[in-house]
Amino acid sequence: MSHQGGEWGSWHSPEPKHWARSTRHHRTARRETGPVASPAVRVRFAPSPTGFFHVGGARTALFNWLFARHHGGTNVLRIEDTDAERGREEWVAGILDALDWIGIDWDEGPFRQSERRHLYQKAAERLYAEGRAYWCECTRASIDERTKANATATPGYDGFCRERGLTGGEGRALRFRTPDEGSTAVADVIRGEPRFDHANLEDFVILRSDGSPVFLLANAVDDIDMSITHVIRGEDHLSNTPKTLLLWDALDGGPHPVFAHVPLLVNERGQKLSKRRDKVALEDYRDQGILPEAMRNYLGLLGWAPGDNREMLSVQEMVAEFRLEDVKSSPAFFDERKLLHFNGEYIRALPVDEFVTAARPFLDAGSWATGDFDESAFEALAPLVQERVRTLAEVPAMVDFLFLSQAPIEDKAWDKRVVRGAAAAELLAGAADAYGSCEWSATALHEVTATLGEAHGLGLAKAQFPIRVAVTGRDVGPPLFESLVVLGRERSLERLRSALARLEG
């Protein structure tokens, strides 16, 4: 496919240093409410399927998406699966699922580099034919050996095969011949214009010895072919950008795209998030009961802020106000505690029926027998549960007493509130008696229990504890009297008697 790309020259015309910063407007002057007409903005998100899709990738995808939507541009999804060794089909599906989950869609793709190899092949042939690339038979081992032997050598490829005139063949990789002099500057909206001396760039591999293309080549070829105007990606790619640009020019890619190297997401030690050592998989958060809206909102605020003190932003608000120039340049720590807070806010803001629906999968995994779940009982308590959880995964423990044949007594709570609780036996006996005849409503139960407590010199707070533990098994949970009402008189009385028996026995 090829997209006509002539219209966007103004995006990367040479400008004075720090032009990006200089285009900032006063915050008050940039209240925009919808897509902004911009010359054919085309961005791409290009994940590689080498593991679970993680939050850093999600953030990059989000920024690309926000930028595209803000400008009414085109968002392209491209799967960079040029490494057959490491890529796996299930990871591709995982990426698609995850993007769908947080509400990111795309206008073109998903394209797969594994299906576009002929393009890279063609580009490589051209570079070789024009003397911009050469075949090399050095192995990693032989390169390292030479580096070791020469004390003054800097690590890396030394250009050993540069002038040997080798032809392609078994065990030979194609290397790009980097210029020995000069430098390349990267026009970066976030970082100004970092400049790299060509002398520091080694001749890098663009075609592996098995003929497959390497990331740098495929990336440049595709960005040119897809007429990408803005490359928004992690800062870890910044150092390789001059190589990309050198390829870009060698392939006559035309004007360079504008880059935006977004700050990395780091762990508590300040290192970039790694799939291997950090908890980062988006699906883990989904399974933990994080709402996609909360995740999206939180992720959007990592490295970017709207400029006033608002934090809870609708996706529409983010689209309307997202500006690449406002993205910070320093790394951000992914703080799960703050995510949890956002999630609690989003859960409480849900209409009850949506909360019930969202909680369903987590309820299905509850500890009770599958047939014992009672939809209407849950719905009756749902509003009270909703305002007490921070994740959907916390829901089952709040309502399990409704669906289990007996109260799931927690040892700690039992010991503290019943065994060692003030007048526990009397309160349980009193409740078993009074609850048998009073009106079965929250207000009536409230009154009866308060009276019962007074008889033993206890306030309601203290008096309700033994009853709560006897009936729900725990000393925390939804309001007790509403819980009793939903549980029903008979089952409640049964649990009070059972607790008395247990206490005495």
Place this chain on the structure above:
RNA sequence: GGCCCCAUCGUCUAGAGGCCAAGGACACCACCCUCUCAAGGUGGAGACACGGGUUCGAAUCCCGUUGGGGCUGCCA
């Protein structure tokens, strides 16, 4: 080692030379509200890495130092 990037409360950030004796949010502490737990309310502690410049004036600009990170792969 070389190259590049970065540097405001513990964390995410506001800040684009005077509006900042630095504001908000999460977390933390105290109190209030309260049938538990949450939620909510009020208050508190808590930061411009350091050193030089430029300027009447610097968290904001420049240089250096220190610290951190990234890249340096026939990974992306």
